Amino acid sequence: MPATVSAQQAEGVSITVAPTLIELGLAPGEIWQSSVKVINTNDFPLTIYTQPAHFESVGERGQSNIIPKSQVPEDEVVLANWIDIPEPSITIPPNTSRQVAFVVTAPEVAAPGSHFAALQISTAPPDAQTSSGFSTAQVISSLLFVRVAGDVYESALLRSFTASNSYSTEPRTELALRFENTGNVHVRPVGEILIRNMWGAERGSIPVNINTSFGNALPGMIRTYDFSWQREPSLFDIGRYTAAATLTYGSEAKQFVSAKTSFWVIPVKPLLTVIAIVLGIILFIATVSRWYIRRLLRQAGVTSLKSLSESQPTQVKNELIRQSSDLDLKQTTADTPTKSDWLQRIQITFSHAREVCALLYREARALWRLMSPRAHLVAVAGAVVLLLILWLFVRSQAATSNHAYQATIGLDAQAVTYNSEEIAFFQQPGMSADRLQHDASYSVTFINASPQPGLAGERAAALIDQFPITTLATDATIRTNSVVLFPTDLQDEAIALSEALPGALLSAVPTSTTTIVVYLAEE
Structure with a gap:
């Protein structure tokens, strides 16, 4: 405020x-x-x-x-x-x-x-x-x-802390924190809400009444604080998220209250795409394997896999199991009722799909029995290693993916939205939105181009008294070196800024803008 x-x-x-x-x-x-x-x-x-x-x-x-x-x-x-x-x-x-x-x-x-x-x-x-x-x-x-003064007492509790949705198809949610003042003096709870994914990686930090004199809870009243949080959608954001609110209040003695809530993020469209690709690969491998096994069996004089799945492997029976080629369009047409009822068509399609799956399953069992114990061990070990690699990959991506997010504090006309770097700036001592407003003849923009969350906000708080920093943002491209982009008219200011950022490179741009843009790399 x-x-x-x-x-x-x-x-x-x-x-x-x-x-x-x-x-x-x-x-x-x-x-x-x-x-x-x-x-x-x-x-x-x-x-x-x-x-x-x-x-x-x-x-x-x-x-x-x-x-x-x-x-x-x-x-x-x-x-x-x-x-x-x-x-x-x-x-x-x-x-x-x-x-x-x-x-x-x-x-x-x-x-x-x-x-x-x-x-x-x-x-x-x-x-x-x-x-x-x-x-x-x-x-x-x-x-x-x-x-x-007199017989005053400070007492409060978190009546509830809830997420508006228990499930979402993208990483976003709305949070409501109800704080009840049970004392006889007004208190202003201060703290933050930390949002983490199921791997424990921090995905957002929302300040509660930090660097503001407003947001008081009056005696005997319940004060509701509203927030919303969102990130750019990603397949690696899948899983259970936990939002933990930790608040402190009181002027006589600091007291703490805390609460947690959780919600699920399941990106349905990307997930279905991955599942479809995986099933397609499995079906392709199964089809090729089935063709190759039959070719080997024909060369060995075996006319059916069914005999291999029974207890008498030396006897070759004349009855052949139906092949997937038997499920061609002619057979389907012959078995399909002449009715045009859509329900029967669905039932027939489902029946044929079930038969194909059963055939693949029988042939997979036959292939497994043909394999030696050593091949069994190698196959199981390979599957376990593949699953472990996949799990480690998803976990690493979920822990190191883009850290940018947005948080909105308040509702409707009173709502104010900040990005992750602005929030990191506000969390520094003495920093507020007013500090990002200057009347200088030029302005400076800090952009976090590193995997380190809040780097632009922290650097801005350290240099806000020396340079007119007005904008904080993030960039999805990770840079290895900090770069100061400046118009030629602001060369002296850019040099002074680069000296305050050890290792920053200077790059002049032929524009008439009055803004110096700084891309910050990881320290």
């Missing part, structure tokens, strides 16, 4: 307030004075009106209801009634700011725990308010969360 909030009107009137959230602790009877800064970004003077308001949470997803102080009974012990504004209306010159002072006096009878209010700042006086709110004015708010 930003440190400032702006309100705009169709006519172009705009005001901004900072900070948007103030948290403090008071003792009963204590007086506290402070102010908020209101910025007039218009080209004309603007009169603003400030009044306290009662703040209450509605629902589980951070919705709120703000009630002006004029509508709150004076004898009610709520924070809005403790606030006094010496100058409720002030005029701000164009493109300047003013401090709006306020005083909070905690009554002696104030209950221990958290109390909530808001400072409503409007472009119209309070008497212009209608039953539906300010109809012609712009209103913004700065929230005030006060913790009154």
Whole structure:
């Protein structure tokens, strides 16, 4: 969330307030004075009106209801009634700011725990308010969360942590985390959600309330945090995924809560394609083997495989087992009923397929009996080695495949999507989305071109104070050397950047862009 909030009107009137959230602790009877800064970004003077308001949470997803102080009974012990504004209306010159002072006096009878209010700042006086709110004015708010000392206790639990789907055909899911505050003070859970595949390889990390002052769970309320996660589809993403949420909360003493949920990713189309290819190879090998075995048997004077599958191998019977060539179109036509009923056609097709499979099975058994014990051992050992190689290959691909992913935090209009490198950047101390915004004459893009997850985010956090880094991304192509691509007009900046990245190569590009692109290789 930003440190400032702006309100705009169709006519172009705009005001901004900072900070948007103030948290403090008071003792009963204590007086506290402070102010908020209101910025007039218009080209004309603007009169603003400030009044306290009662703040209450509605629902589980951070919705709120703000009630002006004029509508709150004076004898009610709520924070809005403790606030006094010496100058409720002030005029701000164009493109300047003013401090709006306020005083909070905690009554002696104030209950221990958290109390909530808001400072409503409007472009119209309070008497212009209608039953539906300010109809012609712009209103913004700065929230005030006060913790009154006394018998306070912090207690919470994870009510539930669920995935929206237990099965998906591609690597993506939506997660809902319900956090219940059972104490009498507001808490803000902080942590992350780690997503791993069935091989234990990390496939995503979603931050929860990291580098933000918002996301509080109010006393006696359940706060639901919504997330979504997705990756580019791949056959090697098949398997069971586990999402583990680990959160910490509390200002007096850090407490931990955790929960896990799981879901399956089964890429049906790629899997069916592989199965079809494997079955085709098996059928081809079986057909060629069948032809070769019959050729050898005919040369040996054996007219049937059936005699080899019985206990008297020296006797050759005159009855031959049906060959797959007997299942030709003429035989099918003769056996097929003249009815055009589709069900009977399916039954006949299934019957013929079953006969072919049974024939292949009998001939495979006959071939197995013809083989020596040593050949049996070699065949079994070969199959085991082949399966082991296949298992190791799938596991290695699942553990080292492209690490890029996207995570969305929130729902609908409040949803914000970040890529894996941006999330790695936010997880560094002091980093937030605001740090990726610069007013410099040029910009720098960091692209992770290594198998090391989060490399671009970590490098950006280390160099953000020296260079105007604005974009973080990933590249599917793995590079062995870091490369700095720069327009010729930014040669000095590119050289300075390459010196901060040991081993990075410089490459000039004949373009008029004002962006330096850095491909980062593995350290």
